[in-house]
Amino acid sequence: MAFEGLAQRLQGTLQKIKGKGKISEADVKEMMREVRFALIEADVNLKVVKEFVKTVSERAVGQDVMKSLTPGQQVVKIVKDELTNLMGGEQNPIQFARKSPTVIMMVGLQGAGKTTTTGKLATVLRKRHNKKPLLVAADVYRPAAIQQLQTLGKQLTLPVFSLGTDVSPVEIARQALEEAAREHHDVVIIDTAGRLHVDEKLMQELKDIQALSKPDEVFLVVDAMTGQDAVNVAKSFDEAIGITGVVLTKLDGDTRGGAALSIRSVTQKPIKFVGMGEKMDALEPFHPERMASRILGM
Amino acid sequence: ARFREVDEDFFEELEELLLQADVGVETVMELVDQLRWEVKRKNIKNTDGIQSVISEKLVEIYKAGEELDTNLNIQDDLTVILMVGVNGVGKTTTIGKLAARLKDEGKTVMLAAGDTFRAGAIDQLVVWGERVGVEVIRQSEGSDPAAVMYDAIRAAKNRKVDVLICDTAGRLQNKVNLMNELEKVHRVIGKEVEGAPHEVLLALDATTGQNALIQAQTFKEATNVTGIVLTKLDGTAKGGIVLAIRNKLNIPVKFVGLGEGMDDLQPFDPEKYVYGLFAEGLEMEAEE
Numbered sequence: 001m002a003f004e005g006l007a008q009r010l011q012g013t014l015q016k017i018k019g020k021g022k023i024s025e026a027d028v029k030e031m032m033r034e035v036r037f038a039l040i041e042a043d044v045n046l047k048v049v050k051e052f053v054k055t056v057s058e059r060a061v062g063q064d065v066m067k068s069l070t071p072g073q074q075v076v077k078i079v080k081d082e083l084t085n086l087m088g089g090e091q092n093p094i095q096f097a098r099k100s101p102t103v104i105m106m107v108g109l110q111g112a113g114k115t116t117t118t119g120k121l122a123t124v125l126r127k128r129h130n131k132k133p134l135l136v137a138a139d140v141y142r143p144a145a146i147q148q149l150q151t152l153g154k155q156l157t158l159p160v161f162s163l164g165t166d167v168s169p170v171e172i173a174r175q176a177l178e179e180a181a182r183e184h185h186d187v188v189i190i191d192t193a194g195r196l197h198v199d200e201k202l203m204q205e206l207k208d209i210q211a212l213s214k215p216d217e218v219f220l221v222v223d224a225m226t227g228q229d230a231v232n233v234a235k236s237f238d239e240a241i242g243i244t245g246v247v248l249t250k251l252d253g254d255t256r257g258g259a260a261l262s263i264r265s266v267t268q269k270p271i272k273f274v275g276m277g278e279k280m281d282a283l284e285p286f287h288p289e290r291m292a293s294r295i296l297g298m
Numbered sequence: 299a300r301f302r303e304v305d306e307d308f309f310e311e312l313e314e315l316l317l318q319a320d321v322g323v324e325t326v327m328e329l330v331d332q333l334r335w336e337v338k339r340k341n342i343k344n345t346d347g348i349q350s351v352i353s354e355k356l357v358e359i360y361k362a363g364e365e366l367d368t369n370l371n372i373q374d375d376l377t378v379i380l381m382v383g384v385n386g387v388g389k390t391t392t393i394g395k396l397a398a399r400l401k402d403e404g405k406t407v408m409l410a411a412g413d414t415f416r417a418g419a420i421d422q423l424v425v426w427g428e429r430v431g432v433e434v435i436r437q438s439e440g441s442d443p444a445a446v447m448y449d450a451i452r453a454a455k456n457r458k459v460d461v462l463i464c465d466t467a468g469r470l471q472n473k474v475n476l477m478n479e480l481e482k483v484h485r486v487i488g489k490e491v492e493g494a495p496h497e498v499l500l501a502l503d504a505t506t507g508q509n510a511l512i513q514a515q516t517f518k519e520a521t522n523v524t525g526i527v528l529t530k531l532d533g534t535a536k537g538g539i540v541l542a543i544r545n546k547l548n549i550p551v552k553f554v555g556l557g558e559g560m561d562d563l564q565p566f567d568p569e570k571y572v573y574g575l576f577a578e579g580l581e582m583e584a585e586e
């Protein structure tokens with residue numbers, strides 16, 4: 001399971017200090033050294049790690065902790081608080097439009113899982129929210145991207161709107177919204193092409209789609225295995241188009257998943273869903289506080 | 299300039315740059331320790347020319363005394379190349395690029411659509427086949443990938459093609475069933491052609507962090523990986539974990555992917571690569 005490696009490392013470290021009846025600054029320093037390594041090994045961004053270590057250390061050597069009868073437990077609690085902070089507090093549901101249709105835009109780097117997640121999200125919306133989604137094939141670049149979405153649509157018996165690869169994605173989005181109005185779809189999910197956050201031309205295209213379709217949700221789809229670069233990616237997409245949430249994919253792997261912590265802390269945008277497999281039913285809501293507890297084993 | 303002297307601050311900064319390039323804690327510590335020795339040994343005091351000292355040393359460590367060769371193990375008769383890796387890293391795209399490259403060299407190439415699982419995967423490879431102008435052997439979605447390989451090898455032998463490149467479905471390395479399936483595909487290929495697959499290329503996404511090391515280890519156990527293709531290096535991620543992979547598992551990088559087009563595949567150049575890991579960062583610091 002994802003996060004497991006991080007959980008083991010952190011629990012091992014915290015175990016050493018937990019039972020202590022007396023703690024010195026040196027103890028805290030030694031512990032935080034190990035925490036730092038554990039977080040970096042888990043792909044938490046270095047800058048985020050530094051900030052985390054600083055905050056926890058300051059709180060941990062404070063008077064109330066040092067003088068407490070159970071300082072070890074206090075320190076462990078501080079780590080948990082701050083970790084939960086990093087993850088973001090409550091579970092964060094989908095925002096629906098007051099006036100139908102709700103428009104959801106899927107964006108992200110190449111291969112992150114946008115198209116697959118589009119299908120999964122439609123499944124959730126139909127099953128849990130009783131919606132009638134329209135899937136929009138707005139990736140005109142990747143070979144057979146449209147066929148991929150159409151195949152998923154067929155599997156799910158859901159309509160896929162496509163105009164082939166010769167029409168611009170903005171125009172596709174425009175006509176898709178007309179189609180949605182005609183056919184009374186209350187949710188429209190736009191699958192966009194993968195792109196690098198530094199590709200100005202393609203980032204402009206996203207801005208154009210956004211300006212036209214006025215999405216209620218812009219989901220940045222991020223591979224849970226992403227390393228240090230995750231924050232650059234998330235920041236750039238957020239600055240360009242203002243993401244509303246994150247979907248973390250491939251969490252069925254054994255990654256330590258630090259990207260999740262970094263992205264949240266840098267963008268302050270909630271992780272709304274996690275992808276747990278390739279099949280269409282493998283999408284789950286993300287519960288930050290549960291995840292923090294699991295990582296710390298409490 | 300912030301770093302005029304090669305002091306402890308300098309090394310700390312270097313450490314951070316390498317960590318930010320996803321090289322990983324353990325390998326960074328080892329590398330920077332070796333660099334400390336090198337600097338001492340050469341009695342280097344200021345930062346003039348330090349970049350080339352660092353990159354030379356990193357390349358030396360990467361090469362580990364071997365003469366590295368990014369050429370593919372091409373046979374006189376049929377060569378089979380198997381492409382493996384986790385989901386979405388760039389396997390299918392790399393196959394398209396590699397086919398174009400081999401065709402340019404005058405070889406006849408055939409592709410096997412061994413990803414029968416992911417929606418649209420076969421169509422995607424077929425589009426690449428059309429682009430490059432090479433034949434694609436395919437069966438219907440959902441069929442047994444080992445059977446596709448068997449078919450493709452027979453076709454490749456009949457048509458006397460030089461190189462057959464086999465696509466496989468992306469799979470996370472912790473999925474035991476899927477890794478067993480891949481082993482079977484590997485085995486079938488070996489039964490049909492002596493010594494095949496002659497290359498097993500693991501596609502690694504440069505944006506991937508420390509998990510790439512476990513990927514390399516597990517795929518190596520299952521399929522005897524011969525080389526890495528480091529994809530998506532045209533972004534801002536550096537894929538530094540390949541240093542740890544070379545160090546710990548002795549798998550070399552053979553190609554890098556630099557975009558989504560047919561020509562965006564280049565042989566791996568260690569000098570250029572290691573320089574890219576830290577040089578820009580240090581220069582920026584020097585301007586501060």
Ligand SMILES: Nc1nc2c(ncn2[C@@H]2O[C@H](COP(=O)(O)OP(=O)(O)OP(=O)(O)O)[C@@H](O)[C@H]2O)c(=O)[nH]1
Nearest residue numbers: 110111112113114115116194250275276277385386
């Ligand atoms: N194991 C696993 N695989 C996933 C998950 N989400 C997506 N994938 C796989 O990841 C690969 C890439 O998914 P896509 O949906 O094609 O990604 P994309 O972001 O649309 O890719 P581009 O359109 O090329 O940018 C496919 O093999 C998917 O099956 C997940 O949660 N778990």
Ligand SMILES: Nc1nc2c(ncn2[C@@H]2O[C@H](COP(=O)(O)OP(=O)(O)OP(=O)(O)O)[C@@H](O)[C@H]2O)c(=O)[nH]1
Nearest residue numbers: 110111385386387388389390391468530555556557
């Ligand atoms: N920028 C960039 N994108 C790339 C590169 N290589 C592949 N891609 C893109 O990454 C996405 C995934 O590539 P695929 O070739 O489908 O990856 P895959 O490993 O075959 O994916 P699955 O079969 O789903 O596991 C596509 O959008 C590709 O165009 C690269 O070197 N640079």
Ligand SMILES: [K+]
Nearest residue numbers: 111223386503
């Ligand atoms: K990826």
Ligand SMILES: [Mg+2]
Nearest residue numbers: 114115139145
């Ligand atoms: Mg897609």
Ligand SMILES: [Mg+2]
Nearest residue numbers: 389390413419
């Ligand atoms: Mg593929």
